[in-house]
Amino acid sequence: MLHLKRILLVTLLLPSFGFSQEEDVQAGKALFNANCAACHQLNRKAVGPALKGVTEKYDREWLYKWIKNGTQMIKDGDPQAVAIWEEYNRAVMTNYPQFSNEQIDNILAYTNYTPPAPAAAVATSAETVSQGSDISVNIILAVTIVIFTILIVMLFLVQRTLIKIANASGVKIEPEPRRNIKPLWKAVVENQFIMFVLVIGFLLSSAYFTYGYLMQIGIDQGYAPIQPIHYSHKIHAGANQIECKYCHSSARVSKHSGIPSLNVCMNCHEYIGEYNGEEDLENGYTKDFYTNEIKKLYSAVGWDEENQVYTGNTQPVKWIRIHNLPDFVYFNHAQHAQVAKIECQTCHGPVEEMEILYQYSPLTMGWCIDCHRESNVDKDNEYYQKVHEELSKKYGVEKLTVAQLGGIECAKCHY
Amino acid sequence: MRNSSILILFIGLTLISCFDPSKPNFQYFPDMYESLAYETYAESDGFSNGIEAQVPVEGTIPRGWEPYDYPDSNEGYEMAKSNLLSPLDISDNNLSQGKELYEIYCSVCHGDKGDGMGILAQREKFLGIPAYIDREITPGSIYHVLMYGINAMGSHAGQVNEEERWQIAQYVMKLREESKK
Numbered sequence: 001m002l003h004l005k006r007i008l009l010v011t012l013l014l015p016s017f018g019f020s021q022e023e024d025v026q027a028g029k030a031l032f033n034a035n036c037a038a039c040h041q042l043n044r045k046a047v048g049p050a051l052k053g054v055t056e057k058y059d060r061e062w063l064y065k066w067i068k069n070g071t072q073m074i075k076d077g078d079p080q081a082v083a084i085w086e087e088y089n090r091a092v093m094t095n096y097p098q099f100s101n102e103q104i105d106n107i108l109a110y111t112n113y114t115p116p117a118p119a120a121a122v123a124t125s126a127e128t129v130s131q132g133s134d135i136s137v138n139i140i141l142a143v144t145i146v147i148f149t150i151l152i153v154m155l156f157l158v159q160r161t162l163i164k165i166a167n168a169s170g171v172k173i174e175p176e177p178r179r180n181i182k183p184l185w186k187a188v189v190e191n192q193f194i195m196f197v198l199v200i201g202f203l204l205s206s207a208y209f210t211y212g213y214l215m216q217i218g219i220d221q222g223y224a225p226i227q228p229i230h231y232s233h234k235i236h237a238g239a240n241q242i243e244c245k246y247c248h249s250s251a252r253v254s255k256h257s258g259i260p261s262l263n264v265c266m267n268c269h270e271y272i273g274e275y276n277g278e279e280d281l282e283n284g285y286t287k288d289f290y291t292n293e294i295k296k297l298y299s300a301v302g303w304d305e306e307n308q309v310y311t312g313n314t315q316p317v318k319w320i321r322i323h324n325l326p327d328f329v330y331f332n333h334a335q336h337a338q339v340a341k342i343e344c345q346t347c348h349g350p351v352e353e354m355e356i357l358y359q360y361s362p363l364t365m366g367w368c369i370d371c372h373r374e375s376n377v378d379k380d381n382e383y384y385q386k387v388h389e390e391l392s393k394k395y396g397v398e399k400l401t402v403a404q405l406g407g408i409e410c411a412k413c414h415y
Numbered sequence: 416m417r418n419s420s421i422l423i424l425f426i427g428l429t430l431i432s433c434f435d436p437s438k439p440n441f442q443y444f445p446d447m448y449e450s451l452a453y454e455t456y457a458e459s460d461g462f463s464n465g466i467e468a469q470v471p472v473e474g475t476i477p478r479g480w481e482p483y484d485y486p487d488s489n490e491g492y493e494m495a496k497s498n499l500l501s502p503l504d505i506s507d508n509n510l511s512q513g514k515e516l517y518e519i520y521c522s523v524c525h526g527d528k529g530d531g532m533g534i535l536a537q538r539e540k541f542l543g544i545p546a547y548i549d550r551e552i553t554p555g556s557i558y559h560v561l562m563y564g565i566n567a568m569g570s571h572a573g574q575v576n577e578e579e580r581w582q583i584a585q586y587v588m589k590l591r592e593e594s595k596k
Contacts, residue, residue, distance in 0.1 A: 033543060091566065246574070327448060
C-alpha cells in the first residue's frame, strides 16, 4: 500500500517537476540575456568563456561566490578565480551582488539546458500544408482546362447539327466568293501621304533614341557591381536601422564619405558571428550564405573566431567603388550632409532597401545644378546669416537658393 | 534592306550590352576623368604591400590628435575613471552635439534613453547591454571606453574625435541622471 502510494506520488509530482524546471530555465534565460549575454555565449568563447556545462567545471558554492563578487576572490588569491582571470586577458567580470542564489540557479539551469529537438511531426505537417496549396492550384487549372475542352467540343457538335439541319431543309451554304482586292500593305505604300508621315515619324523617333543613347554615355546610374563581400545595406541600414554615419563617419567631417575600415565592422561582428535573420530563398540569400560572408570578413580582418583573438594576418578587401565623380569636379560630403543637413537618401536613394547597392542618381552636372537652383540655404546657420541678409535684400526674396549664393558658379566645383 | 536590319540588330545589341549593371558604363574621351595622382584607397605599386592607404608611421601622431596617456588595461580604466576630467564646459551646445552623435554611434545598442534597449538589443542581435544607471561611470570612464572599447564593445576612436568623445560623455552622463528620476 505504501509502495503504491509512493508511486502515485511520484507520478503526480513528475509532470509538475518537469514544468517548474522549464520555468526555471525560462527565468534563467531572461536573466542570462539581460546580464550575461554581452560577454558570454553558451557554446562558444566570447569575451568570457562558453557557459555550457559550467556547473561541471566548478563547484556550485564557488560559482555563487564568483558571480556575486568575483573581484574580491581575485584579490584574495583564490587559485581558480585567478586562473580564469589570467586566461581571459584579465578582463574583469562585473559583480552581481544583487542576484539571489535561486536566480543564479536559474541561470545555471539555463546554461545546462538542451532544448528538445523540434518534433518532426510539425515539420511534416507544415510540408503538407504548403503542398496542399500547390495541389489546389493544380486542381483549379485542370478543371478549367477540362471545361474549355468540353466547350470547344460542344461548339463543333453544335455546328455539325446546324449543318445537318440546313442540309435536311434544303438550304445550301456557299462560301463567300473572294473579291480581288489589293493587299493592305500595297495600298499603304502607294499612298504618298501615309508614307510621308511614316518616314517623318521614323526619323524623329530614331533621332530621339540616338540622342537618348548618346546622352547616357559616361553615366553610371544603376551601376551595381558585385562586391567581394556581399554586404547587405537592406539588413544593416534597413532592418537593424544602423545610422549611415555610424559606418560612413567621415561623411560628417570630410570631403569623402569613406569606405569604413574593417574595425568598424568588427565593432558588432566580434559579437555577431552568424546570421539569424530573414532569408530570401528565391535569390539564394540563405542564413548559411550570410554567415559565410561574415566568415569572409573574419578572414580579411584576421579574426580567430574560436579563440577570440586577432591573428594579425590581414587581407585588404578589394571593394569596388560605385559613386565616382570625374577628377575635375570637387564635391564635399561634409558640406552637404553636415552643414546643409541633407539626408543621405536624397542623393543615394533608398539605400536601406538595397540588397545590392546601386547608383541611384545620375551624378551629372545638370543634376547638381537643378538641386542648387531649387534648394534653399539654411538662414539660421550663423556662417551664412550676414551674407543671407544682404543678398536677400538685393534679390528681394525671403529665402535664398544655393544658386543665388553662388552655387552655380563654375569655380565653385571646377578649379 | 538586309544591311539595314543587320545594322539595327547591331545597335540593339550594343545598347543592351551597355546596360549591364555589374559593369561601369562606357565613357567617351575620359580626359581628366581619372586622377593622375593615386586615389586614397586605390591599389598602387608605390608601396610594398600594394595599397595606397598606409598606416601612419609608428611614433607619429596625426594632425589634431592628442596623445592619450591612459593604458588600455583595467588599471588604465580605473585611473581614467577617477582622474580624467572633461576639458569641455557643460553647455547646451555641447549637449546637443553630444545628443546628435550619441544617436548616430551609441543608441543603436544602448538605446535613446541609455537603458540598454537599442534596436539591436530589441531585435536580439546584441544581448545583455547594461543600462547606464546600473554601472558606476564617470565622464572619464566613458571617454576611456570610447577610446579603447571594453568587453564586447569595440573602440570608436576612429569614428569620433577627441572633442566629440567628450561631448558624447557629457550627454551620456545627462541620460544617466535623467534615468535616475
